[in-house]
Amino acid sequence: KQEVTQIPAALSVPEGENLVLNCSFTDSAIYNLQWFRQDPGKGLTSLLLIQSSQREQTSGRLNASLDKSSGRSTLYIAASQPGDSATYLCAVSRSSASKIIFGSGTRLSIRP
């Protein structure tokens, strides 16, 4: 059974710092991995999706990496801003036709 873990559950850093959020999964036979952002009281927004054949994806100040063999993904946020404060969730799927398994998220707070 696939399990997705995100540690720490919460993180607070000062504005301007670069930071890394971690995601680990127990079954390396994944189809893709996604990182989502969730703002309080709102739905999820997809940030980056990495197919199993890819090693990383970049969008602006965000960079997500994938190491299937070790069951790990990281989300790197450069030059953090208060507007980056949100909960970040990672999720994996086994195939294009299978359900997504979510981690419990990391609640990120950027201090001005």
Add this chain to the structure above:
Amino acid sequence: DADVTQTPRNRITKTGKRIMLECSQTKGHDRMYWYRQDPGLGLRLIYYSFDVKDINKGEISDGYSVSRQAQAKFSLSLESAIPNQTALYFCATSVSRTGSTDTQYFGPGTRLTVL
């Protein structure tokens, strides 16, 4: 206008009542999903539908039922609500087109409280 809408956005009800949560999408996607989110537990899949005639149970389907009335509409029902169904419920959509990224698009959520 939002691509994925959910109604109601908030609902308070009593134990034993029947509740229906509705989801509509204008994205033209064939796949739709219902999740619930509880504090510290992430999102868990309740039901999913890959087209109008295809309905599948997720990991926590007990106590819930769904109806895919049309490609654009997917409703979730609680036949007899109980307090531990108090949660934030999300609808999502995705497209199965070859070459698509399988990204799921989420609605804004429905906060349900069962007293």
